[in-house]
Amino acid sequence: MRGLREPCYRGSAMLSLDSLSKTYADGTHALDRIDLQVAAGEILALIGGSGCGKTTLLRLIAGLDTPSMGRISLDGEAITRPHPGVGLVFQEPRLLPWLDVADNVGFGLADRPRRERQERVAHALDRVGLSEHGRRWPRELSGGQQQRVSIARAFVASPRVLLLDEPFSALDAFTRKDLHRHLLGLWEEVRPTVLIVTHDVAEAVTLADRAVVMRPKPGRLDETLALPMARPRDPTSPGSEAATRNILAALDRSLRPIETRPKVVEAFAGGGSF
Numbered sequence: 001m002r003g004l005r006e007p008c009y010r011g012s013a014m015l016s017l018d019s020l021s022k023t024y025a026d027g028t029h030a031l032d033r034i035d036l037q038v039a040a041g042e043i044l045a046l047i048g049g050s051g052c053g054k055t056t057l058l059r060l061i062a063g064l065d066t067p068s069m070g071r072i073s074l075d076g077e078a079i080t081r082p083h084p085g086v087g088l089v090f091q092e093p094r095l096l097p098w099l100d101v102a103d104n105v106g107f108g109l110a111d112r113p114r115r116e117r118q119e120r121v122a123h124a125l126d127r128v129g130l131s132e133h134g135r136r137w138p139r140e141l142s143g144g145q146q147q148r149v150s151i152a153r154a155f156v157a158s159p160r161v162l163l164l165d166e167p168f169s170a171l172d173a174f175t176r177k178d179l180h181r182h183l184l185g186l187w188e189e190v191r192p193t194v195l196i197v198t199h200d201v202a203e204a205v206t207l208a209d210r211a212v213v214m215r216p217k218p219g220r221l222d223e224t225l226a227l228p229m230a231r232p233r234d235p236t237s238p239g240s241e242a243a244t245r246n247i248l249a250a251l252d253r254s255l256r257p258i259e260t261r262p263k264v265v266e267a268f269a270g271g272g273s274f
């Protein structure tokens with residue numbers, strides 16, 4: 001069977017955001033001079049309070065909206081519109097109700113030969129544990145199963161960059177853990193560069209190589225924290241517990257004005273390069 005390693009788009013990517021700003025038409029200054037480099041195959045978690053521009057940032061990278069200033073590039077190539085090498089998973093599954101599960105997963109592969117499409121879909125469904133459900137309708141699946149379909153759909157074209165906007169936040173803790181396992185399994189196979197927005201610090205500690213904390217009004221990058229623990233990760237290990245404490249402390253600082261922070265923290269703060 002054809003695996004996802006024989007991709008439509010080969011290899012993962014270096015994603016670069018240079019002085020990226022976004023002001024909406026109504027004057028809302030959503031993002032201010034974001035500088036960020038994400039390495040090939042890296043998993044980066046974006047964390048921050050509501051309204052600090054996380055979704056805006058993902059939509060810009062996906063090419064669904066245009067920045068007011070600055071540049072986004074993937075391996076040196078500017079992204080100015082939706083790019084076939086960039087996959088997106090939203091908070092809700094957004095499946096097409098008139099297509100069955102297999103056709104939802106294969107939707108983006110319409111230009112591929114039929115046999116290749118079938119093999120890739122079968123493999124992706126197998127990797128998320130839904131081999132038996134290809135001919136079912138989305139409405140016949142649970143919320144967690146539907147989100148597994150949307151993850152399979154995102155991976156089926158072997159994206160170079162995968163963007164996930166709070167993909168598991170509507171799910172119970174048990175289902176979320178299961179989906180983390182599926183996501184990491186697919187990531188190991190395809191190795192895309194991943195940006196995941198989450199409000200769940202434990203999720204960031206389970207999945208990411210780095211956590212970037214944002215601060216609001218306007219949205220900026222505030223602090224970055226390396227998460228170098230080996231995978232699979234044990235949330236009760238000293239490394240995971242220390243990482244959790246550090247992210248929570250950084251989130252707490254992100255809500256305070258820069259001027260009121262202790263000097264040692266100021267050294268990390270600001271919209272600098274990460």
Ligand SMILES: Nc1ncnc2c1ncn2[C@@H]1O[C@H](COP(=O)(O)OP(=O)(O)OP(=O)(O)O)[C@@H](O)[C@H]1O
Nearest residue numbers: 024025026028030049050051052053054055056057
């Ligand atoms: N289309 C739009 N027009 C005007 N303002 C917008 C638009 N979309 C988002 N905003 C504003 O931009 C800011 C950032 O919004 P965004 O949705 O990116 O935040 P977020 O970090 O994803 O928040 P949450 O955690 O609640 O999802 C907010 O002040 C929001 O009201």
Ligand SMILES: [Mg+2]
Nearest residue numbers: 054055056165
């Ligand atoms: Mg959002």
